[in-house]
Structure formats: structure tokens, C-alpha cells
Amino acid sequence: MEDGKIKGKAMVLSGFDQEESAREALEQALKEAGLAREAIGIIVTTGNGRKAISFAKGDVTEARAAALGAVFLYPTARTVIDVGAEESRAIKCDATGKVLDFAVNEKCAAGSGAFTEAMARALEVPLEELGPLSLRATQTIPMNAQCAVFAESEVISLIHSKTEKADIARAVHDGLSSRVVAMVRRVGLNTELVLIGGVAHNPGFVESFKRTVGLDDVRTAAEPDFVGAIGAALAAAE
Amino acid sequence: MAELQEFWRWTEYTWHHPEMDWRKGKRLAAGIDVGSVSSQALILVDGEIYAFSNLRTGSNSPDSAHKAVNGAMKDTGMELSNLKYTVGTGYGRVNIPFANRAITEIACHARGANFMAGPKIRTVLDMGGQDCKAIHCDERGKVSNFLMNDKCAAGTGRGMEVMADLLSIPIKDIGELSYQVDQEPPPVSSTCVVFAKSEALGLMRSGWSKNMVLAAYCSAMAHRVSLLLGRIGVEDQFFITGGIAKNPGIVKRLEKELGIESVKTKYDSQIAGALGAALFADTLLQKGTQ
Amino acid sequence: MIANYGYKDGSGEFFIAIDTDKCNGCGDCVPVCPPRLLEMAADEYDPLSEKTVAAVREEERKKIKYTCAPCKPASGRGALPCVAACEPGAIAHSW
Numbered sequence: 165m166e167d168g169k170i171k172g173k174a175m176v177l178s179g180f181d182q183e184e185s186a187r188e189a190l191e192q193a194l195k196e197a198g199l200a201r202e203a204i205g206i207i208v209t210t211g212n213g214r215k216a217i218s219f220a221k222g223d224v225t226e227a228r229a230a231a232l233g234a235v236f237l238y239p240t241a242r243t244v245i246d247v248g249a250e251e252s253r254a255i256k257c258d259a260t261g262k263v264l265d266f267a268v269n270e271k272c273a274a275g276s277g278a279f280t281e282a283m284a285r286a287l288e289v290p291l292e293e294l295g296p297l298s299l300r301a302t303q304t305i306p307m308n309a310q311c312a313v314f315a316e317s318e319v320i321s322l323i324h325s326k327t328e329k330a331d332i333a334r335a336v337h338d339g340l341s342s343r344v345v346a347m348v349r350r351v352g353l354n355t356e357l358v359l360i361g362g363v364a365h366n367p368g369f370v371e372s373f374k375r376t377v378g379l380d381d382v383r384t385a386a387e388p389d390f391v392g393a394i395g396a397a398l399a400a401a402e
Numbered sequence: 403m404a405e406l407q408e409f410w411r412w413t414e415y416t417w418h419h420p421e422m423d424w425r426k427g428k429r430l431a432a433g434i435d436v437g438s439v440s441s442q443a444l445i446l447v448d449g450e451i452y453a454f455s456n457l458r459t460g461s462n463s464p465d466s467a468h469k470a471v472n473g474a475m476k477d478t479g480m481e482l483s484n485l486k487y488t489v490g491t492g493y494g495r496v497n498i499p500f501a502n503r504a505i506t507e508i509a510c511h512a513r514g515a516n517f518m519a520g521p522k523i524r525t526v527l528d529m530g531g532q533d534c535k536a537i538h539c540d541e542r543g544k545v546s547n548f549l550m551n552d553k554c555a556a557g558t559g560r561g562m563e564v565m566a567d568l569l570s571i572p573i574k575d576i577g578e579l580s581y582q583v584d585q586e587p588p589p590v591s592s593t594c595v596v597f598a599k600s601e602a603l604g605l606m607r608s609g610w611s612k613n614m615v616l617a618a619y620c621s622a623m624a625h626r627v628s629l630l631l632g633r634i635g636v637e638d639q640f641f642i643t644g645g646i647a648k649n650p651g652i653v654k655r656l657e658k659e660l661g662i663e664s665v666k667t668k669y670d671s672q673i674a675g676a677l678g679a680a681l682f683a684d685t686l687l688q689k690g691t692q
Numbered sequence: 693m694i695a696n697y698g699y700k701d702g703s704g705e706f707f708i709a710i711d712t713d714k715c716n717g718c719g720d721c722v723p724v725c726p727p728r729l730l731e732m733a734a735d736e737y738d739p740l741s742e743k744t745v746a747a748v749r750e751e752e753r754k755k756i757k758y759t760c761a762p763c764k765p766a767s768g769r770g771a772l773p774c775v776a777a778c779e780p781g782a783i784a785h786s787w
């Protein structure tokens with residue numbers, strides 16, 4: 165980021181070595197920006213591995229980075245909902261992106277993107293197709309299991325009892341969104357929502373989420389994976 | 403998976419008292435425990451154990467209950483109509499057509515454990531394939547504090563199955579293999595089975611042996627169960643039932659963590675639920691005929 | 693008897709503990725709970741007692757962390773309606 169404008173960005177899958185992954189992402193972003201490593205004044209990290217990156221000058225919490233990034237992109241945003249692979253959080257913030265309140269679902273796969281990953285595996289469909297598949301559902305069926313492991317067995321027995329995969333996929337998204345929405349209610353629900361994080365790519369989840377909160381439309385970040393990194397860059401600029 | 407699940411199932415058998423004559427008895431009471439994996443029936447004659455069976459649960463509860471009670475009555479000449487009071491328990495308890503009443507397995511396990519292991523039993527842990535129950539009871543086997551965890555797979559037989567599957571190790575060997583390590587590793591840090599799986603893969607990549615991973619997982623599970631027990635208050639004497647009772651990889655680590663040894667009895671711990679149900683049936687029978 | 697309804701999962705311990713010895717069967721907690729999580733029923737865990745006591749409805753027991761969420765804002769949490777309504781103090785939450 166230069167003078168508040170994004171110059172380059174990159175995303176790599178986190179490998180076993182977080183430092184290595186971070187370095188790779190940085191190099192790709194520099195390439196895109198056409199800059200040399202020396203041109204970077206300051207590097208700030210965020211996310212799960214934020215403390216593990218030795219070449220960074222500082223780090224900000226995921227909640228702060230998400231709020232800063234979201235308000236930068238969508239100035240009216242006041243509630244940021246970040247649904248990532250391993251955890252999800254709801255953040256209430258003010259016009260400057262300052263965090264006022266936040267709630268998090270963590271350490272239980274049932275409350276994050278890991279849930280949809282496991283269910284896609286049980287349904288034997290690629291993760292990217294789970295969302296579109298659920299949009300073709302014709303029925304709402306309940307899912308009782310509240311655990312990713314028990315839900316896998318439930319999905320398998322639903323398949324055996326000849327339930328349509330599309331209906332199962334919808335039940336999966338409804339389950340996850342009810343858990344995410346519960347967390348949003350802990351910080352207070354308002355209409356200035358922005359959905360960020362990897363799971364925001366999933367149209368099936370977004371649809372369920374809208375149904376669960378009872379809103380016709382929910383704003384989804386255009387590039388939901390980068391909001392946190394943008395927030396970290398803004399924190400670095402400060 | 404078929405082979406893995408075998409671990410939670412036990413050899414089917416039936417037994418009846420070789421000398422007792424049920425026809426001389428006044429109170430014939432039965433308890434039927436229809437679980438997700440196995441079903442037991444137990445018959446009390448005047449409050450004494452006369453016969454029982456321990457069989458696999460079939461595809462539906464009514465059939466499994468019939469099979470179990472017929473198994474217990476096998477070669478005795480007794481018929482269903484001879485039973486004066488029958489209590490059903492276990493997850494299929496509401497679907498036993500010939501039962502006079504259904505009672506939760508928590509109450510039945512406490513009552514059964516009290517009979518099997520004596521009135522000094524205060525804590526009963528039942529770890530099955532799908533849930534984990536911790537019960538605190540008084541000297542009469544009456545529940546004084548309990549919790550049941552059937553929401554989360556961690557800390558149930560299911561979590562263990564997932565790990566066994568990941569490492570391609572037969573689940574019955576887990577206990578033993580988990581002790582074949584040079585030194586006890588620190589426990590796996592993620593509780594969630596899904597995240598523990600990724601953690602286990604990471605540990606293997608960094609050079610841990612399968613046995614080390616098993617040891618780390620077993621001790622994480624033992625630790626988790628000890629925390630659950632802490633909530634209801636664990637006291638000497640302590641009794642373990644359910645499939646996990648047969649996995650030394652967890653039981654021994656749990657005993658070490660609690661600093662208490664679990665009580666062993668001459669009875670098969672799997673009949674605790676049916677026994678408790680039959681004891682309630684016997685009590686209710688006496689109440690009714692007073 | 694203390695009945696702990698709820699669960700422990702990777703994210704924490706979520707139990708509603710109801711002390712059935714303290715519960716007087718008045719039923720005041722039932723209508724105050726916005727999602728109607730509680731009910732009055734025969735004490736399932738003490739089959740020989742005739743008392744009617746408060747319990748968490750069975751179908752709600754695996755998701756109380758989520759269902760109770762609106763009563764438990766991330767900050768500025770007041771008294772829980774169920775706990776406040778219970779005169780003998782029979783209800784406690786672990787989180």
C-alpha cells in the first residue's frame with residue numbers, strides 16, 4: 165500500500181511453515197506492485213500466524229485488521245463478520261474502524277469454514293461446488309448434529325436414505341449460518357453488515373446467512389480474503 | 403470402518419443362574435438397555451440377578467429389545483408374560499413396546515453401578531462410542547450431580563475412531579501401542595477432533611512416530627475427561643463403564659491424572675444400565691403391590 | 693440433584709446447571725426465556741420422585757451456547773432472565 169492505495173497483493177495457502185508462506189506471499193505482492201523489498205517502509209502482520217513472522221515490525225489482532233480493512237473498503241460498515249477456515253468472528257466497529265465489541269467462534273470446527281470443508285468431503289463434492297449445489301435445494305431439512313464429526317455421519321446416513329444432495333448442502337449451510345448469526349447477535353445485529361473471510365465466497369452460505377438474519381441483502385466483500393491484509397497495511401501506515 | 407466399530411462391540415452372550423428356580427419367585431422384574439451398538443436385558447427374581455443377555459443392537463429398537471429379552475430367557479422356560487414389570491433404558495428406551503416405563507440411562511447407570519460395585523461408589527464415568535456421561539451418586543445409587551456430553555465427538559469413542567482411521571491402526575491396538583514410546587509426549591493441543599487431525603498430521607511430518615501421536619492423543623482425551631469429571635466432583639470410589647473402559651491407553655492415563663484407581667468388579671460393566679433398569683423395575687413393582 | 697444440561701466442546705464449557713433440590717416447581721423461569729429453552733417436567737433423573745422441576749428441553753441441549761447468545765452480549769451483560777426469575781436460585785450458567 166502506498167499513500168493509502170493498494171499497490172499489490174497476493175495470497176498463498178498457508179503451509180506447515182508459516183514464515184515461509186508469509187515470505188512467498190510478500191514476494192508475489194511485491195512483484196505485482198513492481199517494487200523492491202527495500203521500498204517497503206514497514207510490514208505488519210495479522211492472522212493466526214501473526215506472531216511467527218520474523219521479518220515483520222509488528223502485528224495487529226485479526227479483529228482490528230478486519231475492522232480497519234472493512235471500513236476502508238466500505239465506509240458505512242459497522243458490523244464485520246469474518247468467517248474463515250478455522251474460526252469466525254463478529255466485530256462491531258465505528259466509522260474509523262475502531263473495534264467496539266467482538267465475539268468469536270473458535271477451536272470448534274462446527275463454527276467455521278472447516279465445517280463446510282468436512283461436509284463437502286462427506287458429500288463427495290468439491291468445496292467450490294457445495295455453495296452452488298445448495299442453491300438448487302428444494303426443501304429445508306433439519307440437521308441435528310452440532311459437531312463436524314457427528315454431522316459427517318448424519319450426512320452419510322441422509323445420503324443413504326436417498327435425500328437429495330442439494331437439500332443436504334442447504335442444511336449444512338443453514339447449520340453453520342445459525343451458529344455464525346448467534347455470534348453476531350452477541351455484538352448486536354444491525355443492517356450495515358459486511359461479510360468477509362474465505363467462506364464469503366460461498367454463495368450457499370451467503371444465502372443461508374441472509375435467510376437466518378432475515379435480511380434481503382447482505383454486503384459481501386469483493387475480495388473477502390484480502391480484507392484482513394488491507395487492515396494490517398492500514399495499521400502499518402499509521 | 404466395519405472393523406473399527408468392532409472394538410465397541412463385544413462377544414454376544416447370554417447367562418442364567420444354574421440353580422435358581424424363577425417359578426418360586428414372587429417379583430419378576432426386567433431391565434432392557436437398548437444402546438446404539440449393543441443391547442442388554444437383565445431379569446431380577448426377588449431382587450436377585452437371575453439372567454441376562456448382551457447382544458448387538460439390530461436395525462430397530464423394538465426388535466433389539468425383543469431379541470435381548472428372549473436371549474436372557476433362553477432355556478429357562480420363562481416367557482414375556484411372566485415378567486411383572488419391565489423398565490427400558492438407553493437411547494432406544496422410548497421404543498420398547500413391552501416396557502412399562504422408560505428411565506434415562508443416567509439414573510440406571512448410577513443404580514446399576516451401586517449394586518455392582520457397592521454403596522461406596524460416588525463417581526461413575528460412562529464413555530461410549532457417541533457420548534460421555536459423568537455421574538455423581540449417593541450411597542443408595544441416587545444421582546446427585548451429572549452431565550452428559552453427546553454434542554462433541556472429542557472425548558467419545560468416535561474421536562478415537564477418527565484418529566485410528568487417520569493413522570490406519572486397528573482401534574483395539576491403540577491402548578497398547580500408545581505405551582510403546584520412549585517417553586510420554588505432551589498431549590495434542592487441539593480438543594476438536596477435526597483440528598486434532600490436522601495437528602496429528604503436522605506432528606507426523608515433523609518426525610513423530612504413530613505411537614507418539616497416539617500417546618499424545620490418548621493423554622489429551624484423558625485430560626479432557628478429567629476436566630469433565632471435575633465439574634461434577636470426582637471422589638473415591640470411582641467406576642468406569644462403556645467401551646472406553648476397555649481401552650487402557652485412556653483409562654490408565656486418566657487414573658494417573660486423577661490419582662484414583664477405578665474399581666473393578668466381577669460383573670461385566672456393560673450390563674450396568676440394564677441392571678439399574680431392572681432394579682428400578684423391582685422397586686416400582688414393590689411400590690405398586692404395596 | 694444438580695443436572696448439568698449442555699456440553700463441553702473445543703471452544704469451552706457451556707452448561708446450564710439446575711439444582712432440583714432448590715427448584716420449587718413454580719415455573720417462573722419458563723416464560724421469561726426468550727427462545728423458550730426451559731420447560732417444567734417430571735424429574736427424569738430421579739425416577740422415584742414425583743416432583744416437577746425445571747429442565748432444558750432435550751432438543752436444545754446441544755446448542756445452548758448459540759441459543760443463549762442474545763442474552764449474553766459480548767460486553768455489558770446484565771442479569772440473565774432465567775437466573776433473575778428464579779427466586780430460590782436454582783439456575784446457574786457456566787459461561
Ligand code: SF4
Pocket residue numbers: 271272273274310311312313314553554555556593594595596597701702703
Ligand atoms: S469435535 Fe465436533 S463439537 Fe467437538 S470441537 Fe470439533 S467440531 Fe466442535
Ligand code: SF4
Pocket residue numbers: 724725726727728729730759760761763772773774775
Ligand atoms: S440465558 Fe436467556 S436464553 Fe438462556 S436459558 Fe436463560 S433466559 Fe433462556
